[in-house]
Amino acid sequence: MTPPNNPFIQADGKKATCMEMLQIIVDGEATSEQQEYFKNHMDRCLPCFKSYDLDMAIKQLLKSRCCGGEAPTGLIEQIKIQIKQNTPS
């Protein structure tokens, strides 16, 4: 059996570290080959296994707690008024 090619190998031939792979995966920047490779890797690598859950949880927490607020009421109106004043018609 030939081992699967490592799809994380960079153009310069360097192998990505666990952290680099994890980051690409967590941020949704991985190709499907990379995802497949990482899934296999994670089964054998405890640090990646643990970090994956933690990193995903933090990402979700950030998304749910730090956005979704609204701009102050009237801001759009103020912007529109200013544009009108600054635009010669």
Place this chain on the structure above:
Amino acid sequence: MSEERIKQSYTKQEKQAVFDNEFLPHINSMYNFGFRLTLDPDDAKDLVQDTYLKAYRFIESFQKGTNAKAWLFRILKNSFINDYRKKTKEPSKVDYQEVETYYNSEDVNRQITPDLRVESLQDMIGDEISNALNSLDVDFRTVIILCDLEGFKYEEMAKILDIPIGTVRSRLHRARNLLKEKLSEYAKSMGYKNTEL
């Protein structure tokens, strides 16, 4: 807007349509970005307002069909650096040299596993995560906002921030480690036992 691009020509109606349909829908994200950068509601409002006025004025450099949100975020970021940051005289505390070295050093293989567990995150139901984010230096805060809050891709972030993708990645990596350190401090002060990892 240093990028030299082919200028689009817009009629007055088209201008209005692009502004209303492609720019204004991002107002909430823009305000959140402004607020997280300045940490002040009034400054955030000014920054957003200023950004939209610039966006309207320079609308000819906006390529139809490209990512309006990324374009707006770039203007806001530039306004923040050029106008706001200058005013407050707050120097950037990030040593980029150090960031690069950090990421490229042997250390990269060392898993930094702060005393932080998924379970302790689940108990952070208040402002902990938000405070942790706000406590980071602005350059670190920015990459987390763009990536994790707004879902920009590395390539888009590189354009918004005018830095290479490699720098986006290393800065993001560093920012997350700092965020984790902060969160584990909170977890500790919330009384969790950190003996087992």
